[in-house]
Amino acid sequence: MRSFVTGLLTAAALLFGITAQAGLQLHLKTEGLSPAEQQASQALLDEAMQALPPHFVEQLDRRIDVGWTDNMPANAYGQASLVSELDLNRKLLPGLTDGSAATKKTHRPHGTVRREMLATVLHELTHIYDRARLWPTPERLLIQRCTRQNNSSGLIGMPDQCRGQNDRRFTLSDDPRLLDLAGWQQYVGRRGEREQHNRQIARSPDLYETSSPKEFVAVNMEYFLLDPSYACRRPALYRYYQQHFGWAPSTQENCATSFAFLNAGNDFGKQPLGQVDPERVYAVDYLLAEANQNLVSRWGHSMLRLVICAPGRPRGPDCRLDLEYSLVLSYRAFVGDVQLSSWDGLVGKYPSRLFVLPLAQVIDEYTKTELRSLASVPLILSRSEIDEVVEHAAEMHWSYDGNYFFLSNNCAVESLKLLRSGSNNPQLVGLDSIMPNGLLEVLKARGLADTSVLDDQREALRLGYRFDSFRDRYQAMFEVLKKHLPIKQDKVEDWLTSSAADRRQWFDQADLRTSAALLLLEQASFRQQLLLAQNEVKQRYLDARELENGGMDRANKTLQQILANSGFLSRPAELLDEGGYGLPQANEWQRLEAESSSRQKVLQALTGDLDKEARALLEPARAAEIAANEANVKQLGEHLRALHKAAGGLELP
Numbered sequence: 075m076r077s078f079v080t081g082l083l084t085a086a087a088l089l090f091g092i093t094a095q096a097g098l099q100l101h102l103k104t105e106g107l108s109p110a111e112q113q114a115s116q117a118l119l120d121e122a123m124q125a126l127p128p129h130f131v132e133q134l135d136r137r138i139d140v141g142w143t144d145n146m147p148a149n150a151y152g153q154a155s156l157v158s159e160l161d162l163n164r165k166l167l168p169g170l171t172d173g174s175a176a177t178k179k180t181h182r183p184h185g186t187v188r189r190e191m192l193a194t195v196l197h198e199l200t201h202i203y204d205r206a207r208l209w210p211t212p213e214r215l216l217i218q219r220c221t222r223q224n225n226s227s228g229l230i231g232m233p234d235q236c237r238g239q240n241d242r243r244f245t246l247s248d249d250p251r252l253l254d255l256a257g258w259q260q261y262v263g264r265r266g267e268r269e270q271h272n273r274q275i276a277r278s279p280d281l282y283e284t285s286s287p288k289e290f291v292a293v294n295m296e297y298f299l300l301d302p303s304y305a306c307r308r309p310a311l312y313r314y315y316q317q318h319f320g321w322a323p324s325t326q327e328n329c330a331t332s333f334a335f336l337n338a339g340n341d342f343g344k345q346p347l348g349q350v351d352p353e354r355v356y357a358v359d360y361l362l363a364e365a366n367q368n369l370v371s372r373w374g375h376s377m378l379r380l381v382i383c384a385p386g387r388p389r390g391p392d393c394r395l396d397l398e399y400s401l402v403l404s405y406r407a408f409v410g411d412v413q414l415s416s417w418d419g420l421v422g423k424y425p426s427r428l429f430v431l432p433l434a435q436v437i438d439e440y441t442k443t444e445l446r447s448l449a450s451v452p453l454i455l456s457r458s459e460i461d462e463v464v465e466h467a468a469e470m471h472w473s474y475d476g477n478y479f480f481l482s483n484n485c486a487v488e489s490l491k492l493l494r495s496g497s498n499n500p501q502l503v504g505l506d507s508i509m510p511n512g513l514l515e516v517l518k519a520r521g522l523a524d525t526s527v528l529d530d531q532r533e534a535l536r537l538g539y540r541f542d543s544f545r546d547r548y549q550a551m552f553e554v555l556k557k558h559l560p561i562k563q564d565k566v567e568d569w570l571t572s573s574a575a576d577r578r579q580w581f582d583q584a585d586l587r588t589s590a591a592l593l594l595l596e597q598a599s600f601r602q603q604l605l606l607a608q609n610e611v612k613q614r615y616l617d618a619r620e621l622e623n624g625g626m627d628r629a630n631k632t633l634q635q636i637l638a639n640s641g642f643l644s645r646p647a648e649l650l651d652e653g654g655y656g657l658p659q660a661n662e663w664q665r666l667e668a669e670s671s672s673r674q675k676v677l678q679a680l681t682g683d684l685d686k687e688a689r690a691l692l693e694p695a696r697a698a699e700i701a702a703n704e705a706n707v708k709q710l711g712e713h714l715r716a717l718h719k720a721a722g723g724l725e726l727p
Contacts, residue, residue, distance in 0.1 A: 098126070098134040098199075100160075103141035114171045115142070118188075122195040125299045127319035130199075133208045138199070142167050151190055154198035156205060166191060183279045183655075184300065193296040200295040204288060208245045217242050229265040234504035237266035246318070247287040250503075254495040255310050256290045257474075262487050263506045273476040276647035279655035302327045307656030309465055310496075333468035334658050335401075336646035336670060339432040346670035347663065348430070350380065350401065350468065352461045356393040357381040359450040360489075360523055361402060362514055363440045364543075374510035375440075376485040378403040378492065379433060379450050380464065394538040400433035403467050405488035426476035426488060428467065437541045443601055448541040449534075451514065452524045459497035466496030468657060472647055486510040548598055551591035555580075558588045570599045574702035581710060586717045593710040600703045607696055646670075 100119045104112050119140060123131065142164040146153065152162040166187065169175035175188035184190045209217065220236035238250035246252055257274035261267050272284040283293035297304045298315045305312040306329035316322045332351040359379040380401045383393035405428055440446045455463065470492060477483060487508055494502040501520045507513040517523035527539040534540035552566035559580050563569045569577070577596065584592055649669040654662055692700070
């Protein structure tokens, strides 16, 4: 009986031992290695095993042989086979053995040679894990179902949840969610097909990551495991790895609660660097500028509005009236020249950048200058989705450098990609629209946009859901003029395009109310004249370049300086050195503030110089009209003050 029991215990012990040893095993090839080399190599492998997630070790159930080889490029640290081998560069072994690799600095991201060797082991093991197709059971079943459906019916009618899931080959690197975060977005209208080029290239720890999704997964695994600041620099990707492995490294830094952004508004001189706290963001709106007749604007312009509460105000509907705190996320073509070419816009020669602008400036830009109304339509997102959209917008602000195509990667497409990647809302997966007004319609159809707030126009204006074009206000002022003055024009547009001298003849006949209307219209006419002057100078500049005319040399030099110095407004990563990556951290903000303030002072000075030089280049008739327009504004101001005083109005000292 004792021998039988002993046999059972022995068998159980053996079984337990086999079970305990199941999972990943790194086996060092010791042939040709000295005892010291063996010890140093084994210590490196042990450290790698300790850094790996337990789920990773458990799932990758195999033995991987690790050895040193001379057959490797000098700049390479290591390379894994498809399944079960990992080779390291033998040239690195002496430094690992004598300890010098731990202190020898490199120009590579991880700092020291030994740290790079550790990162290499983790990197190559991740490749093997990625190729092993270690999907959780629910994900595996989804892949199988979507593959069968695609084989039988093709991409037509494919459910949204199957986009990108059919015929998957890798554990992580072809996961649609990973591709959204990594920068390989869906093409519009191609039912889940992914873009070939990754444009999230600014503030990258290692541009090698953008060469392919497989390398992206492996590079970011290095930082997830080894960099305590990874959760703060790339929070969305950190959560992705954490959720996949059900685990996170114990050494993590405390992250700031807000995100830094570069203010690209006209008031950048007052506040060059801003911060967005997701806790103060009440809602995200789809902000649509209505269409006009210009080629690049005839389908409207898509933006996103962050409805931000004033400090101390609890999140709620009242935050919509805190207009001075709202910010606008606007993808725009950054034109590094004065010429905006339709052809270049069609073929993607313009960079597409995410600008962060004050809402007030955007309202003025569209309603007063372009005479286009704005609709601010609430998006129906959960609290966590709002937070993650804000977070992803901050990441794109610092990392994205895309190409703007008027018809395939325009403001609507870019806004959709931002919403899709940021929120991970399943209702957004299957949306395809290249037109700003069309995108609003499909968002409404999916129950993601509440357009009912626009039904009552007066209420929409009062509550900040709509911002009307000033065209109607100008027409109302014009009706005041027609009522009190015998003017000949029937439409406000005709009045605004008449000469400044023709308009001036009526000033002395105007009473207080009519003079106020005249002043508003005169200011509108002045803005139109400035736009005409801008186009005139632009055309002269282009003609001069073609004719090699030296008369534009000075203005051209100033203009090129402006373009060179304003690039940072659209690519803020230029303000930081190459030591960091991802979202700027608190220790980088001081440098950001100093550098952006310095650049913006230069830009302001250059803009003043260009204004003087450009005015000298105007045709005499245009320059005279602008001068007359300015004189009209001044005269009307004095006339109004005199009438006000005569009526017994309050005078300020």
